Amino acid sequence: MQANEHAMISIKPTFASSILSGAKTIELRRRFIDLPLGSKLWIYSTLPVGAVVGVATLNSVDRDTPQNLWKKYANETQIEASGFDEYFVGCEHGVALGLSDIQALEPVGLQTIREIRGIASMPQVAVRITTEQAARFGRIGACV
Template sequence: MNADSHAMISIHCDHAANIISGVKSVELRRRFMSLPPGSRLWIYSTLPVGALVATATIIAIDYDSPSALWSRYQSEAAVSQTLFFQYFGGCDLGCAIQLGDVEPISPVPLDSIRRIRGVNSIPQVATKISILEASKFEEFRHFR
């Protein structure tokens, strides 16, 4: 595990709930940053939840054509084939982030995330976060 690599990822609230419940073990993206396997993802569930709700470990990041990704991950993606190909419409290359060690956490609300990170907005896709920011998220969820 790469305990030094942390990122926050924004995930639609329905998909975040499916990740937490174990129905979804692969997050799909049209593009994604470079992170090593073992990196820790802090899952931000979009509004109406508006909070960090879980952490997960990146097992692997797989880049390939949408049709190849569908062949490999259709049972883990928790989306219909129609929605999958609509999402990847116009893309030659997509990304499947394989997730493991998903851990629901006490929610860290949007205002606390903003205060800890010193920013007004949450990234639309994902952003790397510092070890210090990750430790403050840990402290918040344990001592609020």
């Protein structure tokens, strides 16, 4: 499963920490951009952290009803049923992103991210980044 695509994905700090610890291997989304399996997801931990803190490989994408996603992945999401239900209220379908090869990075701060990407805003869900931008994140935040 090889892909040369990269994206930055915004994740709340609690969930980003759970991914980096290996406890969370499924990231849930109401919607998600179309990426091939094997793509690298650069994990942006939202404020107050405000940094790229890790990278993972996208190894599966499952689009299904929230009820089916919960049945299949509840133990891998690190979210309680009430939080899950609140997140997916009003959604007919959701997305479960399977993550593997998770690597923590030295945090790459907000100002550096802005300089590398050439724009001030951070993605609300996810945004494609170039191979060059990904390489710069990797060099600056060498794996820990």
